[in-house]
Amino acid sequence: MKLGLAVAFLGATILAGTASAADKRWDGADDLPVNPLACSAGEANAAPAAKPYDGGKPTNAADKAGKPITLVDVPKLIGIGYFNATTKGMQEAAKALGNVTVKTDGPTEAKIDEQIKFIDNYITSGVDGILFAANDPVAIAPVLKKALSKGIHVVGYDANSAPDAREWFVNQAEFNGIAKAMMDSMAKEAGEDKSFAIVTSTFTTPNQARWIAEMWAYAQKCHPKLKWLETVEAQEDNNLSFNQATTLINKHGDKLAGLFGMTSVATPASAEAVTKAKLCGKVAVVGLATPNAMKPYVNADCVKSVVLWNPVDLGYAATYVMRAVVDGSLKPGATSVDAGKLGKLNVVNGSEILLGSPFIFTKQNIKDFDF
Numbered sequence: 001m002k003l004g005l006a007v008a009f010l011g012a013t014i015l016a017g018t019a020s021a022a023d024k025r026w027d028g029a030d031d032l033p034v035n036p037l038a039c040s041a042g043e044a045n046a047a048p049a050a051k052p053y054d055g056g057k058p059t060n061a062a063d064k065a066g067k068p069i070t071l072v073d074v075p076k077l078i079g080i081g082y083f084n085a086t087t088k089g090m091q092e093a094a095k096a097l098g099n100v101t102v103k104t105d106g107p108t109e110a111k112i113d114e115q116i117k118f119i120d121n122y123i124t125s126g127v128d129g130i131l132f133a134a135n136d137p138v139a140i141a142p143v144l145k146k147a148l149s150k151g152i153h154v155v156g157y158d159a160n161s162a163p164d165a166r167e168w169f170v171n172q173a174e175f176n177g178i179a180k181a182m183m184d185s186m187a188k189e190a191g192e193d194k195s196f197a198i199v200t201s202t203f204t205t206p207n208q209a210r211w212i213a214e215m216w217a218y219a220q221k222c223h224p225k226l227k228w229l230e231t232v233e234a235q236e237d238n239n240l241s242f243n244q245a246t247t248l249i250n251k252h253g254d255k256l257a258g259l260f261g262m263t264s265v266a267t268p269a270s271a272e273a274v275t276k277a278k279l280c281g282k283v284a285v286v287g288l289a290t291p292n293a294m295k296p297y298v299n300a301d302c303v304k305s306v307v308l309w310n311p312v313d314l315g316y317a318a319t320y321v322m323r324a325v326v327d328g329s330l331k332p333g334a335t336s337v338d339a340g341k342l343g344k345l346n347v348v349n350g351s352e353i354l355l356g357s358p359f360i361f362t363k364q365n366i367k368d369f370d371f
Contacts (some may be wrong), residue, residue, distance in 0.1 A: 032210070034217035037180045053332035054143075054163045055351030061151040062128070069128040071102040071319070074118045076135045076159065077110045081292060081371025082311055083133070086158065089315025090131070095321055096340050102131070112136040116143045123147050127321045132166070133158035142164035148260045153325050157318035163351055167325055170318045170345075171352045172309040175207075179214035181223075181358040182286055185305045186258045187223045189284035194257035195227035196284075197248045199266040201236045208262045213289075215260075229256065234266050241269030249277050255279075261287025265304070271297035291361050291369040298366050306361040311371060317342055317355055 073090055075083040087104040094100040105122075107114035112135040119130060120143050130147050134140045144154050144165040147328055156171040174231065187194055200208045212231065219226050229252055234241035245259055245266075259274065260269025267287030271294065273284045280302035288304050297303040320339040324330035330337045336344040337353055348354045 012316050024320035032213075034214050035176050035222045035307050036214065036218040037176050039222035040119055048113075051350040055167045055332070055350050056148050056154070056164045057167065058148045058151050058153055061153060061319050061326075064128055066099070068099045068101070069323070069326055071100060071131060071322060072122045072127045073102055073104040073131040073315075073318075074106040074115060074122070075104065075133045076106070076115065077108055078104060078106045079108055082290065084316030085369070085371045086133070086318075089312040089317075090319045092312070093316040093319035093323075093340060096334045097319070100319060102319060102324055110135050112139045112274050117139060118149065119143045123150055123152060127152060129153040129155065129326060131318050131322060132156050132161070134161045135159070137161050153322060154327060155318055155322045159312055160352075167261075167351070168321055168330065169352045170314060170321055170355060171348065172311075172314050172355045174348065174354060176214045176218065178211050178288070178307065178358050179218045181307045181360060182211070182260060183215055183223055183226070185286045185307065185360070186260065186284060187226060187285065189304055190226075190258035192223060193225040193227075195252070195255045196258035196260060197229045197252065197256060198231040198260040198262060199234050199241055199244050199248070199270055200231055200262035201266070202233050203231070211262060234263075234269070236265045238265055238269055242273050243268040245270040245273035246277065247277065249273060249283065256283055258284040258286065261285065261289060263287075264289045264293060268293045268297065269315040271303050275300070291366045292371060294361065295366055297320045298361070298363050301363070304362065306366070307358050308361065309355060310359040310369075313342060313359075314355055316340070317345060317353065321345075321353055 073087065075086060075218050090102045094102045106118050115135050122130065123146060130152055134156060141162040144161055147154050154166040155168050156166045160169045190196060198212065200212065203209065226340060232248065234244045234245045248259065259270045261270045264364060269290035270287065271285045274280055274285055285303045286305060288308060291306065294303060294306045317339045321330060321337055324337050334347055336346050339345045345355065
């Protein structure tokens with residue numbers, strides 16, 4: 001991480017935005033209700049209201065039940081570790097199933113126009129199914145609907161489209177699941193009655209705002225003695241994230257026992273700030289980030305846990321879901337789907353398949369991942 005002159009701003013007051021949230025709900029960017037999970041594994045979760053299937057349907061799709069099928073996977077972009085990992089999972093699933101051929105192809109930059117061209121070309125050349133991770137949920141919808149109109153099955157993973165533009169979406173983790181993993185890790189590492197602060201992107205970024213809203217609700221329910229000092233914005237900028245984290249450290253001093261990073265930029269930047277301040281072991285850093293960005297801090301014992309999901313399993317699940325769709329064993333109204341070594345995955349939110357709980361990277365397992 002190149003921080004350069006950022007260190008010179010250690011003492012500056014550079015909080016682009018702050019929000020105290022010690023005893024009031026973090027409202028974030030929407031008015032959606034929160035749904036905190038159970039505090040312990042043995043406690044039942046509140047069942048969300050059932051939602052009817054809202055996905056699309058292919059027109060006159062060929063009957064390929066049990067027969068060999070050819071799929072194309074068009075992720076946001078190719079050539080990066082994250083999507084190399086989802087591709088690996090797809091190949092593992094194809095081998096396990098024995099009657100699926102899947103090829104990953106796509107743009108080398110995360111540009112929606114390029115992604116649309118790749119999908120359109122494969123519609124023309126002919127495939128049985130398209131797997132995708134959308135660069136833009138709205139802009140990608142027309143070409144996916146075109147695929148459905150040609151009888152091609154469509155399943156999304158990682159990043160969704162408009163629901164009616166695909167049949168199913170494999171959701172890597174739900175907001176309340178991420179919230180639980182984050183708050184449980186912080187309480188364990190910093191202490192149940194300690195204080196923490198959050199470095200996020202902006203207060204209005206939908207994913208981060210939802211995660212924080214669910215974190216607030218889960219903390220109220222399961223870790224009520226944790227003290228929430230404030231939340232600051234950092235725009236997903238390396239230097240600003242580092243400076244914001246450093247300012248929080250300087251501002252709160254011994255009160256600060258933990259920092260949350262809500263983005264893959266904010267988390268390593270917060271870890272770097274704690275390292276520079278020589279507070280490893282005194283200020284816990286918990287956040288969402290990729291393993292490669294966090295390995296230096298985890299291996300140095302400055303960060304104990306990184307929250308994300310397993311992209312290999314995500315690609316594996318998406319391929320099994322596609323096979324089940326083609327076979328007709330996954331239909332609207334289904335409550336679960338068989339995903340091979342992953343077992344049965346639940347249908348949630350109408351037409352989404354939930355991969356499961358977030359994955360926690362630690363010093364023991366982080367070396368096994370390269371993305």
